[in-house]
Amino acid sequence: MIFGPTPVAEARGAVLVHTVRLPGRVIKKGTVLDEGALEALIAGGRTEVTTARMEPGDVPENEAAHRIAEAMTVPLVARSRAVTGRVNLLAETPGLMVVDPALIDRINAIDESLTIATLPNHTPVAARDMLATIKVIPFAVPGPVMAVAEAMLRSGRALRLHPFRPLKVGLVLTELPGIKDSVMQGAVEATEERVKGLYGTLLPPETCRHEEGAVAEALSRLRRAGAELLLIAGASAVVDRRDVGPAAILRAGGRIEHFGMPVDPGNLICLGQIAGTPALVLPGCARSPKLNGFDWVLQRIFAGLPVTARDVMGMGVGGLLKEIELRPLPREQAAKSPAPAQTPRRGRKVAALVMAAGRSRRMAPLNKLLVPDAKGVPMIVRVVEQALASHARPVIVVTGHEHERIEEALSGRGVLFAHAEDFSEGLSASLRAGLAAVPPDSEGVMVCLGDMPLVTGAMMDRLIAAFDPEEGRRIAMPTCRGKQGNPMLWSRDLIPEMMQVTGDVGARHLAGKHADAVVEVEMADDAVLRDFDTTESMKALPGA
Structure with missing residues (x-):
């Protein structure tokens, strides 16, 4: 194909490359210039236009696309009419499309003038869905290129459509x-x-x-x-x-x-x-x-x-169908690496319980959750703000001892409160009150301790990302250098069992009972291990 400026007087039968706008007429690109078009160009004062002129053996774009489509057509696959060098292949029935990726790659590698794009291999399709598109890039394909491409396609099976059976x-x-x-x-x-x-x-x-x-x-x-x-x-x-x-x-x-x-x-x-x-x-x-x-x-x-x-x-490439934190980092690397941001699965609904009902006996008469740090921020506020920075919703604060002061400190923040009337009976009583407040559409509940202010929203999101009851990961537990920490995320189906816990203990022992349901998520630092329950530890609170 000869491409370039052509005197109008010599352009008969050539293909116009760029649209030309004339007084009272528009000659679109791709037009084969005939006598009428040439007269209009001359009348419009044009002496030269950019054209593509065929050489012996060249196959015009529409004919080339049509012939490639014919070579690819198999039973249950229809083809569209060739327009501007393009033909689409369409499914005639619902089924599974199977492609020969190597053959398609070889066709696309013959010459830049000819391209074939398909759906991914083993794609389920409905009737009339497009399976592939053939596009000729220039206005013609060299004859030898066409001969090679057609021979390759006829000797193989570039694509097939296997109809679904009513099993x-x-x-x-x-x-x-x-x-x-x-x-x-x-x-x-x-x-x-x-x-x-x-x-x-x-x-x-x-x-x-x-x-x-x-x-x-x-x-x-x-x-x-x-x-x-x-x-x-x-x-x-x-x-x-x-x-x-x-x-x-x-x-x-x-x-x-x-x-x-x-x-x-x-x-x-x-x-x-x-x-x-x-x-x-x-x-x-x-x-x-x-x-x-x-x-x-x-x-x-x-x-x-x-x-x-x-x-x-052979399904491994492309087999990662979602982004989750499935397995921990190697522990020697995790301790040195910042926790990567994780995006929990769309639609995964996890509630967060912040346990804030205890008496703080080790810091009595002070309530450790209300003791301000060096910046004047009470510890319970830091914990709740981190929970609100995560994808967990709603955030439910379980109150008990000095509940009016706790609620006042958290005033204006988007949290719900669940008051444990019997909080003095121990942690299990507070846990039951919080679990009773979990919305019925929550798939899981993350139990956060009110005295662990270093656990960040990003760490909580890593737990949410790892949590997947459908895959058997019904309990997500953070670890650091092999030590188990908090918060823990529990599947909703475990709530009835958690509600049976009694005494001044939480539900952690249930993780041992359901060991096959636990996924450990290694964290980059020891925030998930550190609680603050003495005046001395509060003074050393990082970031205060």
Whole structure:
């Protein structure tokens, strides 16, 4: 293609590169200049225009785009008309689009004149969704480039559309003492929504004990009911291929293909099959409608694609589906590094309880929470302001001893108060009063101690970011150099158990009882370990 200024007298058949505005007429770029256009240019006083002129073998942009689209078109994929060197490929039916990334890369590397852009590999699409767009950059593609591109596309399969099949899905729910029915009902609702979204049908769920034999029998009943896909949602997350769910698949005559996946959320998934019927043990996050690794597996199964161990192990790139503080920094590094800012998951609702009901016996007759620091700021004010700087809402201050003075010190701040009438009975009484005030839509509650003013809002947000009941991280605990600290964040389903605590103790011992639900979040300094309960320690309060 010859590009550049061209005398109007020699421009017949050339492509106008830039729009020309003339008195009473506009000749748009891309126009093939004919006799009428040339006469208008001359009448308008133009003697020269910038054009693109074809050389022997050049393929005009629209023809080139059309031919590339033809070479890529497969069943269930439609193409648009070529306009300005562009053709779009569209889905004719709902399904899963599969791309050959290496082939697309090779086409795009042939020559700068020709480009293909697609949706990401394994993208679920609806009818009429755009799958790819072909765009010719200049006004023509050299003939040899076209020949190579068409040959490569016809010898491979750049993209395919696998339609979703209307599968019947069987779901087994297991039960354990202490797990609320609402938790498992959430698993049913989320699963049914996913199945319907892929044009399938959820059979009536089977509920049974969290035992290998009971689950195996439930799987067999669902197979007899016509289930073409079997799912197990355990009351306790699967942690090993020998756990209850996988063992039940084996007992029902099946086999385990793979345990675990490099996708988060979704790590704890187990893939198996029973006589050719896919059977999955779901990760805890499958109880939530939010995107997770289970969705990726489910979409492929509904599209009729095999999901092998190698397929799952290849999902790591792009498999980080959310930003969370999953694991602590190496401890020797964490102590030297500032805590990075973390953004909690959108929609995660966590309330903060600030415990401010105690008698401060070690500083009597003073109330340590009201003793001002060197800047005149009472300690309880510093703690509450840090809680308000976090993403936790609401911030609830639990009062007891000298509650009028505490409330006065916090006047004008956006907090709620929960008064513990029986605060003199010990910490557990104050905790119960605070927990009773937690809103019903809160997913968790962070218990902050009123005498730990060095814990920052950013530290609290790191706990919120690590907290994920759906993935089994129901208790988030801060640590520093291996020592456990405060505040601690608890899942709402643990509140009934926390309400049973008695005496002058908090709920920390419950973390030992639910050790498999604890995620430790290493902090960069020891603020999460330091409380201030004597006059001497108050004088040494940093930042005062």
